Amino acid sequence: MLCKTFGSAVFGVDATTITIEVNITRGINYYLVGLPDNAVKESQQRIKSAFSTNDLKWPGKEITINMAPADIRKEGSVFDLPIACGILAATGQILSQKLEQYILLGELSLDGYLKPVKGILPIALRAAKEGFKGLIIPQENASEAAVVENMEVYGMNHLNDVIAFFNESQPFEKVQINLEQLFYDKIHINEVDFSDVKGQTTIKRAFEIAAAGGHNVLLIGPPGAGKSMLAKRLPTILPPMSLAESLETTKIHSVAGKTNADKGLITTRPFRKPHHTISDVALVGGGGFPQPGEISLAHNGVLFLDELPEYKRTVLEVMRQPLEDRQVTIARAKFTVEYPAGFMLVAAMNPCPCGYYNHPEKDCVCAPGIVQKYLNRISGPLLDRIDLHVEVTPVGFDELSGKQKSETSSTIRDRVIAARSIQEKRFKTKNGIHANSQMENTDLQTYCKIDSTASDLLKTAMEKLGLSARAYDRILKVSRTIADLDDSATIQVQHLAEAINFRSLDRDNWAG
Incomplete structure (x- = not known):
């Protein structure tokens, strides 16, 4: 008897429906075809044991199982249940209607x-698109699948539950959630807040500008100055995620197996902090069967690289293309997968190996030339993609012991949202551009015009401070964001002056 069941396989962040055909005829062999990997082939032992322990009949005949499309490699243990149900249906132990x-x-x-x-x-999104009525999945995955509308989702604990469902010998409740309530109830929940940070007014301002324009940030300062603490709070001032962004982010984390079983939907912007010993494959994604890396897990959120010069050069260099294109392409001999990588990069570093170059109180003990050599671990092309270079100085005792409360994240976020709304209107006809940081050279000529006074200031700054040529575009983009925060239609001199201050590493004399 021939029976069909349906499973699904994930390639990149999209799913493909797999048809599992089970045919039982005379003989004693067991055949599993359709490019299964070892984990799929080993399903025979798991299924046979599950049958035995639950008094289900294993057919003493030849079993042929085909997984179509047969030219797509099938990986993992997700096919245990559809194969088992196909065998049960082919032997008449469950109803196949x-x-x-x-x-x-x-x-x-x-x-x-x-x-x-x-x-x-x-998988649930693909099933809904192809017109399936629902999903039969493990109980732990049910809340995640239930966010897809117009799909019946049944979370099962045991193979016997699945048999009872198809034989209609026992009623089962669909897993249902109120998607909008789930999304909007959790969207403003943050464990940290900018009001906890004492002092560091300049850094908070830099983060507000970065959040408003989607700019990348590099923090340079001595140990203990608060670089990591500040970076952790950046997601709290970014605009709240839209439902579409939340679904897109959850898809990536689901593919990587990083979702929380009781949450179902990721509603806060990701904050990823990989260790500096990470490999290039772990950062951008890949492997024999490609999986998303840290830059994709940070999609719609923040990627924080602490101790930036300590990362391997190859690891940093592979980020250059994703930073520009906002996606990463992983090519293999027979297929290519693409993962989204629209993240904000926040990097932190000490100014030198000892950490105290330019410190107001402690002396640097590094030998001559060591500071520049340390900075040279970060390539020019990577620095070119970082808009804001911010010097972080230690907070004094008076500020640390003061009782005065700082601005809350929600107050700063309101200003960021207002600036982002201006940019949404500005770029509504531009495909793929949502923030000032994504502007091309032609956009700079249209949206970043400056008058003669501002032009003279920029020229003087580049000559006197020794700013590099690559800083020119970045300064204009940041100036446009500062003007948006001020609700100014044009870039004023004060906007340009503030943007110039955030290009520390472009100054010829910064490292001596």
Whole structure:
């Protein structure tokens, strides 16, 4: 007897429906075809054990299982459940009338319990698009799949539950959530706040500008100055995620197996902080069967690289293309996958190996030329993609012990949202441009015009401070963002002057 069930496989951040055909005929062999990997091939032992422990009949005949499309490689243990249900249907142990209406996914333990799998959200979205009635999946994955509208989602704990569902011997409740309530109830929840930070007015202003224009930031300062503490609070002043951004971000985390079973939907902007020993593949994604890396997990959020010069040169260089294109392409011999990588880069570093170059109180003990050599670990092309270079100085005792409260993240966020709305109107006809940081050279000529006085200031700054040529475009972009924060239609001299102050590393004499 021939029966069909349906599973799904994830490639990149999109899913492909897999048809599992089970045919039982005379013989004693077991054939599994359709480019399965070892994990899929080993499903026979898991399924056979689950049948045995639950008094289900394993057919003493030849079993042929085809996974179509047969030219796509199938990986992982997610196909245990659809294969098991196909065998049960082919032997008449479950009714097969409803099988073709549902996507089935789940790893089976030896006693028949279902274990959670990765990539459920993109699978649920694909199932809805292709007109399936619903999903039968492990209980731990149910809340994640339930965010997709017009889909029946049933979370099951055991293979016997799935059998009872198809045989209609037991009622089961659909998993339902109020998507809008789930999204809007959690969207403003933050564990940290800028009001906790004492002093550092200049750094807070730099972060406000960065958040308003989507600019990348480099923090330079001695140990203990508060660079990491400030960076952790940047997501709290970014505009709240839209529902579309939330779904897109959750898809990526779902594929990587990073979602929380009880949350279902990621509603706050990601903050990723990889260690400086990370490999280039772990940062940008890849592997034999490609998985998203840290830059994709930071999509719609912040990627924080602490101790920037300590990262391997190759690791930093592979970020250059994703920073520019906002996506990463991973090519293999037979296929290519693309992952989104629209993140804000925040990097922090000490000014020198000892950490105290330019410190107001402590002396630097580094030998001559060491400071410049340390800075040279970061390539010019990477620095070219960082708009704001901010010097972080230690906070004095009076500020630390003061009782005065700083501005809250919500207050700063309101100004950021207002500036972003101006940019949305400005770039509404521009495909792929949403913030000032993404402007091309032609856009600078249109939206970043400056008068003669401002032009003279910029010329003087480049000559007197020794600013590099690459700083020119960055200064104009940041100036445009500062003008948006002031609700100014044109870039004024004070906007340009403030932007010039945030180009520390471009000054010829900065490192001596």
